[in-house]
Amino acid sequence: MQVTATQLGKVFRHNGRETVAFQDISFQIHPGEFFCIVGPSGCGKTTLLRTLAGLETHSSGQLEIRPVNGADAPRVGMVFQEHGLFPWMSLRNNVRFLLEDSPRLAGQDVDAACDRYLAKVGLSAFAHYYPHQVSGGMRQRVSVARSFATEPDILLMDEPFVFLDYQARLALQQQLLLIWEETRKTVAFVTHDIEEAVLLADRVLVLSEHPGRVQGLLDIDLPRPRQVAALRKLPAYADYVERIMSLLQRNSDDAPGSVEAFP
Amino acid sequence: MNLDRRWLWLSPVGALLIWEICTRSGMLDARFFPAPSAIMHHLVFVIPQQGLFADIAASLNRIFWGYSLGSALGAALAVAMGLSKPVRALCYPLVALTYPIPKIAILPLIMLIFGIGELSRIVVVGIGSFFLVLMNTLHGVDSVARIYHDVAKVYGIGRRRFIARVIVPGALPSIFTGLKLAIGYSLVIVVAAEFSGANAGIGYLIWQSWETFSIKSMYAGIFVIGALGLAFSAGLEWLERRLVPWRDKP
Numbered sequence: 001m002q003v004t005a006t007q008l009g010k011v012f013r014h015n016g017r018e019t020v021a022f023q024d025i026s027f028q029i030h031p032g033e034f035f036c037i038v039g040p041s042g043c044g045k046t047t048l049l050r051t052l053a054g055l056e057t058h059s060s061g062q063l064e065i066r067p068v069n070g071a072d073a074p075r076v077g078m079v080f081q082e083h084g085l086f087p088w089m090s091l092r093n094n095v096r097f098l099l100e101d102s103p104r105l106a107g108q109d110v111d112a113a114c115d116r117y118l119a120k121v122g123l124s125a126f127a128h129y130y131p132h133q134v135s136g137g138m139r140q141r142v143s144v145a146r147s148f149a150t151e152p153d154i155l156l157m158d159e160p161f162v163f164l165d166y167q168a169r170l171a172l173q174q175q176l177l178l179i180w181e182e183t184r185k186t187v188a189f190v191t192h193d194i195e196e197a198v199l200l201a202d203r204v205l206v207l208s209e210h211p212g213r214v215q216g217l218l219d220i221d222l223p224r225p226r227q228v229a230a231l232r233k234l235p236a237y238a239d240y241v242e243r244i245m246s247l248l249q250r251n252s253d254d255a256p257g258s259v260e261a262f263p
Numbered sequence: 264m265n266l267d268r269r270w271l272w273l274s275p276v277g278a279l280l281i282w283e284i285c286t287r288s289g290m291l292d293a294r295f296f297p298a299p300s301a302i303m304h305h306l307v308f309v310i311p312q313q314g315l316f317a318d319i320a321a322s323l324n325r326i327f328w329g330y331s332l333g334s335a336l337g338a339a340l341a342v343a344m345g346l347s348k349p350v351r352a353l354c355y356p357l358v359a360l361t362y363p364i365p366k367i368a369i370l371p372l373i374m375l376i377f378g379i380g381e382l383s384r385i386v387v388v389g390i391g392s393f394f395l396v397l398m399n400t401l402h403g404v405d406s407v408a409r410i411y412h413d414v415a416k417v418y419g420i421g422r423r424r425f426i427a428r429v430i431v432p433g434a435l436p437s438i439f440t441g442l443k444l445a446i447g448y449s450l451v452i453v454v455a456a457e458f459s460g461a462n463a464g465i466g467y468l469i470w471q472s473w474e475t476f477s478i479k480s481m482y483a484g485i486f487v488i489g490a491l492g493l494a495f496s497a498g499l500e501w502l503e504r505r506l507v508p509w510r511d512k513p
Binding site for chain 2: 053054055075076077078080082084086087088089097098100101102130131132150
């Protein structure tokens with residue numbers, strides 16, 4: 001799955017007033033990479049992700065989403081800030097519902113796929129519980145599991161761990177690393193948490209505050225498989241966090257729209 | 264409602280007790296306000312021989328057909344209005360205009376159209392249920408959170424499955440609110456509709472008893488209506504707990 005955004009812009013019009021969500025954003029997401037988009041709140045990063053998902057349309061520029069083999073239409077998966085699980089379905093049926101008429105899984109054993117992905121996030125024993133009977137962290141784990149289970153070409157994640165407490169967030173970040181390093185799906189992950197971006201990403205796109213513009217693009221050259229606890233002790237990790245921090249602190253009118261690639 | 268179940272009986276039993284004392288002590292005229300014990304005796308031992316069960320059956324039959332058909336049509340139209348802007352634009356103004364009209368006020372009109380027989384009384388009950396279930400279901404469909412629409416769109420859920428497994432369950436708490444309001448309103452309407460022109464039914468029993476000054480039978484009819492209302496809402500509460508276990512949960 002290859003995503004190419006060229007001078008992408010989005011303007012909301014409401015009651016005759018125009019609000020620029022983001023403008024002049026260019027980047028590429030390569031097949032099989034973990035791509036993070038970092039920026040302060042109000043930089044349009046959620047809107048950008050929703051545009052990639054087809055839930056919003058862009059106002060200017062071009063967006064090209066192309067499956068690598070070029071055969072069938074690209075299929076996206078998305079994990080939202082709030083879990084988005086259906087309260088009237090058991091955890092298992094929440095996964096199953098998205099798989100039932102997925103053309104990609106035609107002929108496969110849907111039940112086996114449900115079990116496999118629930119097991120990956122350690123929730124096999126809770127499959128028959130309803131969302132209101134489990135913790136927020138468990139709900140978000142189901143949300144991650146079902147998005148991987150649909151076997152999308154690209155997985156879009158919109159600050160999926162933002163409402164979790166610190167402990168649960170660490171656990172889910174580690175779990176996400178495990179699943180991702182095993183499956184190597186193309187992922188676009190939005191967050192305002194710089195450390196989270198460095199922990200997870202192959203590359204990080206840094207956006208400026210309102211309206212969102214590209215402040216920089218970093219390669220995160222940290223070894224995989226990654227262990228959250230071990231990674232944080234590396235000097236290179238602190239260095240990346242520092243660099244993103246300084247990019248965010250730079251006034252957005254320094255170099256609007258320019259892309260700085262760090263070696 | 265979160266009342267302590269141990270005290271639920273207190274106010275109704277207390278009111279009956281005070282009534283009983285007032286009648287027996289002569290503070291109330293027993294001809295107009297017979298003691299509750301006398302009314303119960305009359306209800307259990309006298310009027311069953313005078314066709315009480317036929318009256319109950321007649322009213323239940325009208326409620327059953329009117330309520331179930333009216334509610335089903337109301338819920339179906341509300342789902343269509345909630346999901347389709349053209350259908351909503353087409354139907355909503357007419358619904359909003361006709362909704363506030365007291366349904367019993369159009370009984371004469373309905374009789375003009377459907378005749379003075381059984382059908383008119385079913386139709387008027389049906390119209391009452393239709394509007395209440397429609398308005399509440401529409402609210403329920405509107406309140407299905409945007410994130411569920413987004414999830415369905417991103418993952419390519421087909422329209423029929425989306426309606427059956429997302430919209431209807433999502434609106435179910437509001438549908439139940441409508442169903443509970445409509446069953447109470449159905450009782451009101453069926454009694455009023457039976458006051459004129461009917462030859463059976465609890466409303467007919469109450470009206471007939473008043474006309475022949477059988478005051479105990481009149482009260483017995485009122486008691487039966489109250490008991491039916493209580494039974495219906497308890498049944499719907501039970502059904503709701505079974506079908507909507509996630510209500511008011513995150």
